[in-house]
Amino acid sequence: MLFRGIRLVQCPTSFLNAHDAAASSQKQAINHAGYKNIVGLYHVPTMALIDTSFYSTLGETELKAGLGELTKNAALFGGKHYELMKKTTMVKGWKLSGEELVDATYIGLGAKDMLLRHDPKEKHLALLFEYGHTVGHALELTKGVSTSHGEGVTIGMLAASYISNRMGIMSDADRATHDALVIALDPKIHLPPHDITDEVLDKVMHDNKRGYLPERAGFCPFILNQRVGEMHAPNKYYLEYVPVHLVREAILWLVGTMRQASAVGSLRALRLALPDSSFHLSRAPTQEKELAELQEKELADLREKELAELVQEKARAEFHVLCGDKENVISSMARMGFQATPTT
Known part of the structure; x- marks a missing residue:
């Protein structure tokens, strides 16, 4: 950010960075004021060089960090992404062979490319990659909490599936299949002894x-999963309004669950309790009317901006005419959609 305009070459040395960020994302951002990726810009690297021999230097935490994002992809897309986890983490945990890690890198890159080619700035379709990040990021940034990014994301997935199940979007059986992905990875997290609910919720x-959606008092936007390989899609942003009291409930359940997992040694040793399936909250109706009005306003603003640019180009062309600068007149006219032929 300090040297904007220079060529950027990414040389990731971690498994997570290799398949999830350096070689696939245009986002170059930093955390600020206690929030994730809030200051930055979009800039395409000139080249990304991935040397998988670096993986041999990584320990459990670093490998789980990378596997965490792949676990998220398995929930998002199913198919080969789910099959990858079925034959790796769901069989042997985090201890993949070098060849398996290389294959996983290619599959991870393919997942990012699949959506980023259509939405390079992650403004609608590619928002799906934020699944699990809402609570995951919150935990990462909470004082006294320690976990890797990828593990935090999978822990956040448990909160998302809890919410989705409670809202009647995800069935008990589908939640069990979804959560099995996370349990297989067995993400670790260090939690402070005091209650962190309010800080995480903040x-x-x-x-x-x-x-992305119009603000609605008492609700928070979440990306939710319906079942492995199928995301809940209430609008083009894949964002659902979730009641804040349900978010708080999910955080309380999640933190309590992870404390129990730490006490017994692993998530695998726990039998995750499902909420009473006889009671589900009504799904918050996504505000389609408000969303349509917002999109209409955005379109009107865009038209106004385009009109202002057209007026500016016209003024620039007239200035060039007065100055006798024919080449610039032709250039300006072309930008306005007109064809211009130089005359003598």
């Missing part, structure tokens, strides 16, 4: 996915 309420 981070969630200031998540970077706010602003």
Whole structure:
């Protein structure tokens, strides 16, 4: 960011960075004021050089960080992404062979490319990659909490599936299949002894996915899963309004569950309790009317901006005419959609 304009070459040395960020994302951002990726820009690297021999230097935490994002992809897309986890983490945990890690890198890159080619700035379709990040980011940024990014994302997935199940979007059986992906990875997290519910909730309420939907008092936007390989899609942003009291409930359940897992040694040793399936909250109706009005306003603003640019180009062309600068007149006219032929 300090040297904007220079060529950027990414040389990731971690498994997570290799398949999830350096070689596939245009986002170059940093955390600020307690929030994730809030200051930055979009800039395409000139080249990304991935040397998988670096993986041999990584330990459990670093490998789980990378496997965490792949676990998220398995929930998002199913198919080969789910099959990858079925034959790796769901069989042997985090201890993949070098060849398996290389294959996983290619599959991870393919997942990012699949959506980023259509949405390079991650403004609609590619928002799906934020699944699990809402609570995951909040935990990462909470004082006294320690976990890797990928593990935090999978822990956040448990909160998302809890919410989805409670809202009647995800069935008990589908939730069990979804959560089995996370349990297989067995993500670790260090939690402080005091209650962190309010701090985590505050981070969630200031998540970077706010602003896509009209604000609605008492609700928070979440990306939710319906079942492995099928995301809940209430609108083009894949964002659902979730009641804040349900978010709080999910955080309380999640933190309590992870404390129990730490006490017994692993998530695998726990039998995750499902909420009473006889009671589901009514799904918050996505505000389609408000969303349509917002999109109409955005379109009107865009038209106004285009009109202003057209007026500016016209003024520039007239100035060039007065100055006798024919080449610039032709250039300006072309930008306005007109054909111009130089005359003597």
